[in-house]
Amino acid sequence: MKRRAFLERIGSILALLGLTQAEWLTLGNRYHQALATPNSRKLALLVGINEYPQSSGLSGCLTDVELQTELLINRFGFANSDILTLTDEQASREFIEAAILDHLGKQAKADDVVIFHFSGYGTRVKTGNLPETVENALIPVDKDTYNGIVVNYLLEETLLQLLRSLPTAKVAAVLDTSYNVRTTPQPSGLRFRSRPESLTAKLTVKELEFLNNLQTENTAINNSNLMVLKATSNPEQPAGEMLFSGFTAGLFTYALTQYLWETTPATTIQVLFSHVSSSMYKLGGEQQPGLLTEKKNPQSSLVTDIFPLERSHAQAVIRAKDEESKTAQLWLGGLPPHVCQYYGVGSRLTTLSGEQLIVKSRTGLRAKAQILNQNPNQPLQIGQLVQENVRVLPRNINLTVALGGGLERIERVDATSAFAAITRKVNIAAPEQGADYIFGKLQSTPSRYSIFSIGGEPILNTAGEVGEAVKVAVQRLTPKFSTLLAAKLWRLTENEGSSRLAVKASLEIVNKISSRLVMQRQTKGSVSGETIANKVIATPGTSVPTVPVGSRMQYRVENLSDRPIYLMLVGLNNNRSAVAFYPWQIPSEEDNPNSKPRLEEVVITPGQTLKFPENDNTFGWLLSTRAFFAEHQLIISAAPFTQTLTALRSVKYPTADQQPISPLVNDLEVAQALLQDLHNASKVKVDTNGTTNESYVLDVNNWASLNFSFQVV
Template identity: 25%
Template sequence: MLTRRHFLQFTSSALSTIALSQLDSFTQAANLLAQPSPRKYALLVGIDSYDIDPLKGCNTDVDLQRELLIHRYGFTPNDIVELRDRNATYNNIITAFQQHLIHQAQPGDLVVFHFSGHGSRVRDRQAIPELIRNGIGLNGTIVPVDWQTNNPQQVRQIMGKTLFLLSSQLKTNNVVMILDSCHSEGGLRGNSRVRSLDSRMSSGDQLPHVIGAEAELQSRLQTAIGWGDAELQNRRKQGIAKGVAMGAASFDKLADVVNPEALELSQNDFTAGAFTYLFTRYLWQSTGARSLDSVFSQLVLSSILSSNNPDQAPVYKVAPNSGNGRKPIFFTPSALPAAEGVIHLPPKGDQVQFWLGGAAPDCLQAYETAVFNILDRRGNILGEIQQTHRSGLVGYGKLIPSSTLQAPTQLQVGMLLREKVRGIPDHLTLKIGLDASLGEALPIIQQGLLEMAKVAVVPIAEQQELHYIVGRVENLDSPTPRSIAQRSQKGQWCLLTPALEPLPGALGDPNDTVETMLDQLRRRLKTLQAKQLLKTMMGDASTMKISVDLVPAEIVDPKEMTTRPIGPAQTVMSQSAIATNPAAVVVSPKFNRGTIVQVRLRNQEAVPLYMAMMVIFRDGSLSVAYPYAIDAPIDEALVAPTSEKLLKYAFELKFATVFELLVIASRRPLNKLLKAVKEIADQRGEAHRGKPIGLKDDRSIEVATDMLMEIDEISQRAGARPALPERRIVDMNQLGVLSTIVQVKG
């Protein structure tokens, strides 16, 4: 369950507080999006410039949240207050909360408080029972920039109790509190900074108290509300004060520590909070009234499959008896089409600047020279922008004149961007860090990796983009994630994420030679290269109306595939299950281990589509799940217009795991993929067994490369042209990809 009773009560207890006519229609829709009543207020706090353990991505978090709230949820810029770095002092945060949120928000209004920075812990003389450890009361805090005092036993921090009282004073129940921070041991995990400040550094092994001003503020707030101590304690035991609270990390009740941490994500040329980036990017791609429960179900599984921190599990809590888990995020349905970006500043001359908050991290390198469709708020295409370059999440480009948009002066802030053509660089490189635990084997491994094509060995350093780390478990008592101790033997060779979480499957036993391990490593990296290319080439984008269902098998071994038109009964499906928007990710199916399932593909386009399925597992391994290696794979891959196909074979979900199912749809057959799958199956004698075909070693990268070459040819035949000669292109009108994350429970 995501909403555990003791959610964040200790380590994240701060959360517990809480055409010209088309152009005209664009303006009208924009005005409707930002209606004056009910009002929407936001206080966004981001602190990078701490004197101790400074961070890198908190200001990016504020940018991510601001652009989302303005352009996706209709917030007026004047109703958003930002406190960054040196302005995010204790007094300024408290004052802004009171004056901007409490004093202005009326019943029915929407209030958002976002904090990105360090979290910590302090002593609390009035702690609720769940937060008492060994007779000592504790409380989580958020850490302002001026947290230090002259007294090492006192800190200037904002307790969860204070945020609870502040939230209780709000006149509205529509409250969203987001904390991208945690309360674990701070420092680095691989190349990832943990957003936690260990207060013990200033007071030995004992946790400090807060300053007297914090206790006095709590007393004033409590008096103003009219609660006695017993009433306050009772309300805090019940849960958060109002609305919804969400954050980056959960509380492990068994070990009394945070597992895992709120981490910073270094991606290409920018750094952001891993949770904030995942959360805001998902909402750019989400349409309709997706509930909080369904959104977080997807976010948790997306985190598990992330190569940066597969065990970071974002969490949330709703006010008691509110039913807020069934309500939309920000209590506001999104009436806008999904998008990768938005024009967020007026053009300067012929240059257009836009925000790429909806872009998939795997695809950012493909957005150096992409082409985007310009959309109005109803999804109508108004024109195109040719991107010229990118800096972080800010893209730059030029308008391609059309009958509707002939000059940059016609562009308006708030116009959405949906990718049309993606440019895949030929120089995609897998970046590998080598940990010092490798000892004398390090130079041998480094030399072996340098001999691999498109693999680079890079330093393990903060803000250095890494894809994976090679290391060796030498000391199980070292301050590394507990998962290493739980899953690995001492001395075992491991392939790790940038946050030092081991990928499933070791590289070898502790007694294996360096040469044996290196051979295993090369094999794994070739498969991971194929995964990198596939995700960059396809991401999870689709403008095609396709869907996939995994259903308990009706019949285990039907003699014929079932193909039938989609009638009225079949077209009534949940919105999230159909890729009517780009980069759609469907609601995550969950099955018990041992379930036998079949796959049903739906083509709701008016033209036939050739469809294939690939499976990506947590360890990076790949399988082609459809079409099967039969005598006529092209015929099998074809799904007729407005029809559905129940695939012939059933699969048993044998293991508890999480995997990603990619459904690939093309207007032309992917002959090279089909040919390769048939060849592999024939070689293995699996041509008629009807089971997924695993891709290994050189074969995996060969298949992925052949797919890119073929998609490039299809795209160019359709009229798309590469902006640079060293890039292959993917025309998103010719190719659709739908990503489904599947969880198999033990």
């Protein structure tokens, strides 16, 4: 179908939807201002529904719309008038479909960019009389009709047909929803965006007729390049939204938009998905993002094929300013989610032109900052991008644990009392506060207590015996809570997007003949411009890099800076046990033939590359012969890890245990020493409204922390 014919059909299709011109006008003046702009080149339709009339609502969908809006305007150059939002009562099925046809279809031209986003409930719905004719559907705000026998849902297939019919090949959709309800519920700190399939409800005839109309008349212009980014790759995995510090957001949308603030044009979809998946895992979600497209080799496509990067990477943007008080309001959407929750007063950010902003207060993703050294001839502008310079983190960070909903009242009282005895490590989550983990009972054996991720998955090897008392369970799990707190601390060092210490690191499968790249990470400060090409090699259909069991692994680190660098490696496997790289050095026999291996600093001089673990007798480390998930944090500093090595040396290791990658015994002590070493390396004085003894102050010029997460299969 030609474009002219397509546009001529819109009026009749709107009539088929049952919309009058007066109803469509209720979307507001901004939509019509957008139509009046003849040269619009980037268009977006963002849909978010928190309030549903006939079911419990959601809390993070409007935040998702805000996250996308800030990203599209400030990083990708979308005009505010070209972004149409439909929220809550506006987001009916008819309005969503009409907005795609009118706001997107009437304006888009060949090679224009179109983004569609949906956050809300999804479900499965019958589309025929046979029981097997059940399809995925988005749940708009419409009330069910005829007492739930007929429902006015938007089929996923209808949405895809609409987007494929747009007269441009650059169309992408982000769907932060899911369709299947988990069959085995577990204690969960997430609210899932899927509703149970109704056994009796059928889809409205109007939606089926509309889909049939699209399928029969739009086949000639179907867009096979449509890219759909989905919150989950597994149909059985529900998409979740999470309570953060001061706001709720979809796990997928928050992780996706955050990384897009920091990404570069050379980033591939596979690298994007690996970062998003890793971020969701660190937050407690087990879901992995999925990609739906007919495009060949889609995961090797560049992010710029979907999102048109126009401006430099950033961690924040100026949303408002007050010239009299010399303050600015910042949006911190580019900070890693687990970091943003603890981003402290005194943290310092800089504009690309050199002005400094010091955080004075923060609420959720918004911060108030004092403006320093502003050029009176070039005042700061709203929309100006800001990059992290100094990170301030509180020293009194604890693990936050929620009590599972299945616990009886007396169990909750006993658990609260037991946790009070380890208050320096663990806090019980308040209702308005997000949590790191959940303490609850196994669904299959309610008399057994365990630790669960926020997504509701039980942590391996944490379940106790049948009939165990609550207080005994908490005492038994105290060492595990220390490990989880240690991991929380070293995750807060992650700064691939903001570090100005120029390094590149690769994880490889090695043998004596050759090596194979698994993934590569590189700081933004390692090259001039924005030409970084991080790499990830993964099994098709997965977002996390995969490594065969029994592989021999090795890291390769390149020092691209003009200073010596020092490194440490810590990590977790999927039963949340800590591991670390132990830099054992074997002295020369000529010096002392009876000397034992000892722990020494690992230093890489400027311009040099180091492979580790490696020595004269062996290379790399051997993975176990069982499947597991591994998360490593490679932490690099411009100064020695003096206190970290002291902590590592404080434990006596049998000769047989002197392996390069081994269990970390005193994990919390090591994590605290790591942060202290980075603090000592920074040598920056900031105003934190307290003393430096209450905060870690970290300078991005002096450290880099890169995450490597992979699945052993």
